[in-house]
Amino acid sequence: MRYVISDIHGEYGLCMRLLDKINFSGADTLYVCGDMVDKGEESVRLLKFLLGEPNVKCILGNHEYGFLAYYWAVMKNSPEDFDKVLEDLRGWFYGDGKLLDWDTVDKLEALPLYIEEEQFICVHAGLPCGGDGRIVPPEHARDMIMLEDRNFMRPEVVPRDSKCVCFGHTPTRNICNEDKILAYKRPGRSGKNISDYYKIHLDTGTWLGGPLGCFCIDDCTARYVKRPLGGR
Numbered sequence: 228m229r230y231v232i233s234d235i236h237g238e239y240g241l242c243m244r245l246l247d248k249i250n251f252s253g254a255d256t257l258y259v260c261g262d263m264v265d266k267g268e269e270s271v272r273l274l275k276f277l278l279g280e281p282n283v284k285c286i287l288g289n290h291e292y293g294f295l296a297y298y299w300a301v302m303k304n305s306p307e308d309f310d311k312v313l314e315d316l317r318g319w320f321y322g323d324g325k326l327l328d329w330d331t332v333d334k335l336e337a338l339p340l341y342i343e344e345e346q347f348i349c350v351h352a353g354l355p356c357g358g359d360g361r362i363v364p365p366e367h368a369r370d371m372i373m374l375e376d377r378n379f380m381r382p383e384v385v386p387r388d389s390k391c392v393c394f395g396h397t398p399t400r401n402i403c404n405e406d407k408i409l410a411y412k413r414p415g416r417s418g419k420n421i422s423d424y425y426k427i428h429l430d431t432g433t434w435l436g437g438p439l440g441c442f443c444i445d446d447c448t449a450r451y452v453k454r455p456l457g458g459r
């Protein structure tokens with residue numbers, strides 16, 4: 228089965244519980260729509276896991292991009308002393324920054340801004356969408372729009388004639404007052420196939436205390452794990 232998820236924000240434990248719940252195995256694929264890091268305490272542990280699994284496909288979110296921008300700035304200032312640079316970069320992450328290594332930095336730097344498959348597109352925040360419902364394809368969209376767009380998530384934005392767009396970035400509670408995945412179905416469709424949907428909004432506000440959820444591309448259902456009582 229193929230699953231999409233977004234905005235895990237350093238919640239390694241919750242992510243592991245969710246993967247357990249869906250019996251995630253080597254035969255499955257997980258698409259991660261960015262913002263794996265920051266806010267939570269185990270950003271680097273989570274990164275090392277996700278970037279190390281051959282069947283996990285990640286893209287950049289604005290939080291990974293922010294880290295990379297910092298990395299590029301640090302490299303400009305002291306490019307010779309790599310030990311010092313790495314020490315500096317470790318300070319970026321709240322919690323487990325000391326686990327950061329060059330392998331993880333290099334893998335992060337190699338991540339794309341979107342993934343396009345036959346029936347769906349993964350992007351962090353959204354794609355430009357005009358009033359006529361025509362979206363700009365990801366290869367022509369500006370990087371910062373894909374990373375930080377705040378228009379695409381609006382319920383009244385209805386892309387037409389496009390693949391289903393899976394995205395996160397803004398907690399869905401801002402739209403529906405609930406921490407749940409919003410799957411927007413095309414009119415008159417059954418909802419059993421991913422092509423029956425035009426967009427899947429994945430950010431369930433995990434860093435704000437919400438659950439962590441993922442959406443199964445193949446059976447079109449959402450699965451969640453809640454935070455333990457007393458957790459953030």
Ligand SMILES: [Mn+2]
Binds near residue numbers: 289290351395396397
């Ligand atoms: Mn974001």
